[in-house]
Amino acid sequence: MGSLRVLEQAAPAVIPGDSKRQAPVPVSRFRSLDGLRGAAAVIVLLHHLSLTIPSVSLGYDSRSAVSSFSIAWWALESPVKIFLAGPEFVLVFFVLSGFVLSLSPLARIDSGRAGVSGERGAYDWVSYYPRRILRLGIPVVASLVLAMALIGLMPRAAHSTGSTWLTRQAHPDLSIHHLVAEALLIVDPNQPSVNSSLWSLTWEMWFSLLLPVAILIVVRSRQLPLLWAALFVAVSVYGYVAGVPAMMFLPAFALGGLLGANAYRIQRSLNRCRRRGWLTSMWVTLAVSGPMLSISYWLLRPVLSGPTVALAMAMRVPGAVIMVATVAFWPAASRFFSSNAFRGLGRVSYSLYLVQAPIVIGIGLHFIAQPWWVRGVLTLITCTVVATAMYFLVEKPSTTLAALAGKRVSKIWEAATIKWSEYLPSSRTHQQNAVLPKDKDDDDHVEDAEHSQADRRVGRKRVHLNAKEENQHS
Secondary structure, three states: OOOOOOOOOOOOOEOOOOOOOOOOEEOOOOOHHHHHHHHHHHHHHHHHHHHHHHHHHHHHHHHHHHOOOOOOHHHHHHHHHHHHHHHHHHHHHHHHHHHHHHHHHHHHHHHHHOOOOOOOOOOOOOHHHHHHHHHHHHHHHHHHHHHHHHHOOOOOOOOOOOOOOHOOOOOOOOOEEEEEEEHOOOOOOOOOOOOOHHHHHHHHHHHOOOOOHHHHHHHHHOOOOOHHHHHHHHHHHHHHHHOOHHHHHHHHHHHHHHHHHOHHHHHHHHOOOOOOOHHHHHHHHHHHHHHHOOHHHHHHHHOOOOHHHHHHHHHHHHHHHHHHHHHHHHHHHHHOOOHHHHHHHHOOHHHHHHEEEEEEEEHHHHHHOOOHHHHHHHHHHHHHHHHHHHHHHHHHHHHHHHHHHHHHHHHHHHHHHHHOOOOOHHEEEHHHHOOOOOOOHHHHHHHHHHHHHHHHHHHHHHHHHHHHOOOOOO
């Protein structure tokens, strides 16, 4: 989930039916989204840190435990909550993944429609799957190894902690079955206990496996994007009301893909309105409403009851979409999140997301006698060091390994496909006709062989381009 490197799109984005499809304009690299991803990872860390404070943890579980202007009130029911909104910013991760993962396949589709020289050809899904699975999976396994090591070094004691959240983490399920379930990701471990952050990676993996279906849907959605956006939001709202996790979370990915599919159209429309006075007011309104919509459940919690609770929680999804769109397309927000500090956080965001929960829990339980702010400072320092080490020792090498594996599998598949085609009846008939003693047929056979060799070279080049342009994770 974490830090899918945002792709530099050299391929053009062309919209079906667009009057300018003969002169497509490149989609720029959305560097600011790396910064937003880094900020989201830090907010998830701060969310877990806040839950180690007994009063905040109690207030998180029950509204009756919150008194006005207490620490719990500030952390949960005031606008300050946006800096501690962990679950809400996990949905930002989901929207970002949908946005970024859709860019390369859509660029291939669009360049093929436009007939751009050197860019035609189908997206290499055979290379994508091993690359994506390894890119997600290797750091996940490493995070489980780290969590097990921390449990061994700092056993999660069963004594009272004051924090109900920490107490629930004191008894992890260390059975082989559960560890395998957490590592596989596609099997929902039902609130993972060794590394509690991995619940979101389950949905990252499922969306990654379903990406071809998502691409088909978002390509269709270009015709009526607002209608499709409303449909995806409605599905998510129903998921929250009915308690169906897949319907809660997968629409967030789809909405991110919808943003990616219409990025050129959005950017072009904004360029036309660049000198309009109301544009800045619109962006400021969106910049405020996105975060406020995401935490609307917490702000309105004192007056919510019955089905309105689920409806308020469902507003996290459109809130996350608004935040991603604002950072992607508003120049002021893009510049802010493109700063070196935010982009540095974005670089290690996946590693930080994976290691923060085991560290927060380990330090929180082992140093329970210390004040919460002392544990907080120690946790922040430890997470920074471990996440940086994780990035250089695990995440970065896994990116290279995943790319090599994708290229290798694609070459094997290509060779097997060519070999298999030799045994097809239509292929044998073609070969028999090709050896007839006619000069014209002989010339055609030689020409076909030359084209076949050229096609294989183009195929290998396409595999290389796909691997290079998708240096990403989750």
